Amino acid sequence: MDTPSLSRRETLAGLAAAAVTATLPARAATTPSPAATLLDRLAWRLFDFDPGEATRLGLDTGAHAALRGQLGDSSPAGIEARRHFLADALAELARVPRDGLDPAMRTSLAVTESAFRTASEGMALPYGVATIGSWRNTPYAVIQNVGAWLDVPQLLDGDQPVKNAADAEAYCTRLSAMAGQLDGETARIAAARGQGLVPPGNALLMGAFVCFSLWHAYLGLQVPVDDYVTTAGAKIFLMLVIRFSVIATGATCLFAIVRIAAL
Secondary structure, eight states: OOSOBOOHHHHHHHHHHTOOOOOBOOOOSSOOOHHHHHHHHHHHHHHHHOHHHHHHTTOOOGGGGGGGGOOOOOSHHHHHHHHHHHHHHHHHHHHSOOTTOOHHHHHHHHHHHHHHHHHHHHHTSSSSBOOSSOSOOBSSSSBTTBSHHHHHHHHHHHTOOOOSHHHHHHHHHHHHHHHHHHHHHHHHHHHHHHTTOOOHHHHHHHHHHHHHHHHHHHHHHHHHHHHHOOOHHHHHHHHHHHHHHHHHHHHHHHHHHHHHHTO
């Protein structure tokens, strides 16, 4: 059997924190309970929404090898699909009879239900990022520590295995899929902006950082010119080059910041 089987506690971890910590050998011949079967199915469904997590945990193998070349759908349609999944999952969890279940399974069901309900409430908002069991929740679709611009390079650089031709193909496929994630996030940014939700503070802070950094660089570059260039003409020329270089760099950076903030 190619599909790894998750233990109850591992399923709990996967559903509560959007990650399954490990896999175990296939269960013995005993038939799993309906509750355990449901939790396993929901756990694997979560990996369809976040294939990168399956790669980080080494679960994109066997029947799930296709996950290694995929990325999640960050478009408005992808968020809507998550909402529907949570609504259906909560309905299924509510129908599971608790009588006769051992304490570990009852706890797994309770934690999963709580995590899904919290995520569902967050996704009811028409903006931002509401994760399923993770801490990375934000009112903005993209911010300094959330977004494909950060997550995909970290995944490809740190967790994506490249050991053979199939792995290389999956790497290239996943890299190509990043454009779709960026487009999806851009659409959500535009929709949030239409509702008046813009993170201007980040742009202002970044602009101030650029200005102060370049001013400090300008002052620092003047010192060796003043100390070691003795010819008046050369000194004037170098000072002008430094000044215009700093101005050009600053203008380019500020323009880029404004363009990003206006997306």
